Amino acid sequence: MRPSGQVRRWRWAVLVAWLAAPWAHAALTLELQPQGLDPAQIVAAERTLQQVRGRLPPQWQARFQHPVQVRWSDTLPAHVHGRARNGAITLQRALLDTVKDDQPLPRPLEAALIHELTHVLDRSPQGGWSRDARLRDLAGWQRRPWKLGRTANAFSGRSPDDYERARPAEFLAVNAEHLLLDPDYACRRPAVAAWFAEHLGPIDHTVACDSRLPLMQAEEDAGAASLLELDPARIYAVDYLLAEGNEQLMSRWGHSMLRLVICAPGRPRGPACRMDLSHHRVLSYRAFVGDVQISSWRGLTGSYPSRLFVLPLNQVINEYTQLELRGLSSVPLALDGQDIAGLLERVAQVHWSYDGRYLFVSNNCAVETGKLLQEGVPRLASPGLNRITPRGLLTRLERQGVADASVLADRAQATRQGYYFASAADHYQQLFVVVPSGSCRWARQR
Amino acid sequence: MMRPILLLAVLALPLSAMASSFAGSSAGSASGASSAGSSSSGDDKIVIDARDDAAAFVASDGAIRGARLEAALLHLREQSVAQQQASDMVLARTLLAR
Numbered sequence: 001m002r003p004s005g006q007v008r009r010w011r012w013a014v015l016v017a018w019l020a021a022p023w024a025h026a027a028l029t030l031e032l033q034p035q036g037l038d039p040a041q042i043v044a045a046e047r048t049l050q051q052v053r054g055r056l057p058p059q060w061q062a063r064f065q066h067p068v069q070v071r072w073s074d075t076l077p078a079h080v081h082g083r084a085r086n087g088a089i090t091l092q093r094a095l096l097d098t099v100k101d102d103q104p105l106p107r108p109l110e111a112a113l114i115h116e117l118t119h120v121l122d123r124s125p126q127g128g129w130s131r132d133a134r135l136r137d138l139a140g141w142q143r144r145p146w147k148l149g150r151t152a153n154a155f156s157g158r159s160p161d162d163y164e165r166a167r168p169a170e171f172l173a174v175n176a177e178h179l180l181l182d183p184d185y186a187c188r189r190p191a192v193a194a195w196f197a198e199h200l201g202p203i204d205h206t207v208a209c210d211s212r213l214p215l216m217q218a219e220e221d222a223g224a225a226s227l228l229e230l231d232p233a234r235i236y237a238v239d240y241l242l243a244e245g246n247e248q249l250m251s252r253w254g255h256s257m258l259r260l261v262i263c264a265p266g267r268p269r270g271p272a273c274r275m276d277l278s279h280h281r282v283l284s285y286r287a288f289v290g291d292v293q294i295s296s297w298r299g300l301t302g303s304y305p306s307r308l309f310v311l312p313l314n315q316v317i318n319e320y321t322q323l324e325l326r327g328l329s330s331v332p333l334a335l336d337g338q339d340i341a342g343l344l345e346r347v348a349q350v351h352w353s354y355d356g357r358y359l360f361v362s363n364n365c366a367v368e369t370g371k372l373l374q375e376g377v378p379r380l381a382s383p384g385l386n387r388i389t390p391r392g393l394l395t396r397l398e399r400q401g402v403a404d405a406s407v408l409a410d411r412a413q414a415t416r417q418g419y420y421f422a423s424a425a426d427h428y429q430q431l432f433v434v435v436p437s438g439s440c441r442w443a444r445q446r
Numbered sequence: 447m448m449r450p451i452l453l454l455a456v457l458a459l460p461l462s463a464m465a466s467s468f469a470g471s472s473a474g475s476a477s478g479a480s481s482a483g484s485s486s487s488g489d490d491k492i493v494i495d496a497r498d499d500a501a502a503f504v505a506s507d508g509a510i511r512g513a514r515l516e517a518a519l520l521h522l523r524e525q526s527v528a529q530q531q532a533s534d535m536v537l538a539r540t541l542l543a544r
Contacts, residue, residue: 275513275517275520277513277514278492314514322498
């Protein structure tokens, strides 16, 4: 028994070594093409190649199957730092003159080489990461309803380099620059950093990030706003909040929102947080209207920006049930702690960078909320939540087993537990029934 | 009795309506119902937020029990032992009297 076991073990070891061999050999080789460079530039170029090679994590290096030639040219347009063609890289020669012996390499030079190396990797037969659906979701090329492809990238706010919105391949390359050069990149774009780690290999610099997410929230006094520093660990659950429709054209189909069930400070996450209503917040996509009057034509053609507002739940309840006489249903979504953290991170990104257009049909609140959910929680992305009515989106969530509308079955209990907020019109109706008997008694007592 | 007065108070809420997936520059309008002015932080806030629900509860003879009232009752009973003994209706009235 023993010898045969040993032989078997050896056989395994040989097989593993043989399989791993091509990977071990395939490593990144950068070949400097010194034509047209003076000796000082050659020294600077060699230093650059060596240092940038060291910046690439070992798993990235191992993905290069062929040596990469690096040329230096004066003929590139002034605004272009580098180009990658057929697995070879051409960089702007003037960049080499910015290298100083006793100082760290200039960032544009390092960034340009990392950028082009990422293109080479992406275009290699093993590459194609820029076509990944999740990366496009994260980057902001959002899915349109009815499977009509993807929108243009509207995540224009607070971009470190607007070139990243040109094409998904450029998004990949620009973000690779920042990932490898900025130690706090993983704090700024945690979801994209996690995507890189999953698809291309982990990055070893670890920076402790602040888990709190800054959001501007509207205050109850009109016009006032404050900064809400929200820790996802304080969120017990996320509900789909649906406002019933009314006769108004813009609100006939209802309005979809998300309710964050935030626990009061000091209370551990649990069902008791459902009663901390004054701490709950609502995420609501709305058209941002500067005019006094809403124009249907402008709504149809997308003249209004679509923004993600953060509002106190109490304000939302008052606004809908008392001012607009519409009931609100709050349907819990089956999301775990990790889902909620991912969703919140997406919320913060959309809140600060998204500058989309509100369209009555193809980019309304239901479409936006669906996109937010499937981009924040990747497992909801297939078959997707692209629905154009708030009720349609709720039905879709129920079919996927994510929403549980059974809490609404008993209306009185739902009202008491905060799953349903009745329109004040319902209350008036109920009171008219109560009052006649009440006033008679009142008369008798007198 | 308070009931007709309460009914009037509830009915006096503003009835104007606006398309709500549209926000003005102030990110939506503030409700005219909750009493403004006094401090609205911490404990008070839970009580102030619950006023409309408490009014509906008292006026409907306990038939309408909103979640905000529920939250305020929990909060009041957590605060003092005396209030643990009081009935929901008494607490709702106390809440309105504040």
